Amino acid sequence: MHELLKLIEKLSKTIARKLNIMEVCGTHTAEIFKHGIRDILPESITLLSGPGCPVCVTSINDIDKTIEISRQDDIILTTFGDMMRVPGSRLSLSDARAEGANIIVVYSPMISLDIARLNQNKKIVFLSTGFETTIPLIAATIEEAEQSRIDNFHIYPLNKLLPPALNFLLDSKEIAIDGFILPGHVSTIIGSDIYEFISSKYSIPSVITGFTADDILTGIAMLLRQIYEERSDIEIQYSSVVKKQGNKKALSLIYKYFEPDLAYWRGIGLIERSGLSLGQGFKHRDINSIFNIYEMDLDEAPKGCMCGYVLKGIMTPPECSLFGQKCTPSKPMGACMVSDEGNCAIYYKYRSANFLKK
């Protein structure tokens, strides 16, 4: 997209100051590196990566508890594959499985429900992770479990909501951001109106952006135009699937079964109403309501791991002393090195080209 790149260059020259643009979605970070977008942008634009990897923000504590649950005889734990290698305090789910725990990787929560149908004598637990893109599927699965009376299906609720985390990040004032590339698929569900606070409270322009190289360059051009015109609107570049009000059907299904709750983000801390717990009448679907695991302390990252700063865009992964030395994707110390969408894992993968770049 030659025209767009030229536009970006011209606009950034006219704006004539350094700009920090944050992408919050791990899929964006991965695509930006894959296409070398950082390398073709003008010097004055810095792309920062934010907290948008649900795997990376899952606490050590929850991994430990999940492992404990998966060791029970009458339980089968099911999970998305991304979660398998996240390090707990001693083991990952993958290690626990090697030691005999009952863990099955599924690509959809509906598969978990099928497993529940076929194993009536066991309790099937779905490790419920993911942002708003994934949450409606879990709500739909619970609805199916309710309607078909599949009583042995439960979840371990760890889902996270993105807007409260952005609000928290901006509120902490730890980092100056001139524009947001907002996530395309999360916004397919939640729409653009919900981000209104970014504009009204913080006067920062945002563009909800798709995932091809063209999409991302267009999103950046739209952000620069807003900065040039001194606007701070919530615009939609990814208009093929994102509507102002999102997917209302999916949203109403979410809030039929879940309610907002306090949630802990690994490396970041506790954030009000940034998680979901099961609503009244559906608490029995929460495995924690049946199977009481002792409360553990709020966890801290392994010594030296800077994941928390990386997730907030304050540090880049190479600034962590463990990066690439003690911490690699095959032997991760922190969660940011695990998922394909973790900032540290992405930097590691493209390290030869980008090691010394911001």
Added chain:
Amino acid sequence: MCLAVPSKIITKNNLLAIVDVYGARREVSLVLLPEDVEEGDYVLVHAGFAIQKVDFEAAKETMKMQLLYAAMFESEEEKMPKAGLEPA
């Protein structure tokens, strides 16, 4: 984890559809779609569910507006007053 791909509906039976994802056939649930879809339509698929109908026209329109702006900016760079254009 939020990966989702546009997929074409091959056949449809109530709230279940067979879609083509990069050449592979998959069964997906349509329960989350806010509007009706037909065979031949494209839907965005995430972990076994269609989460939105894909509107290619809207995407083209957005791209057109941006290219138009790029051309305008190019030719009027000097004279153009700030915020002088209608937002896209």
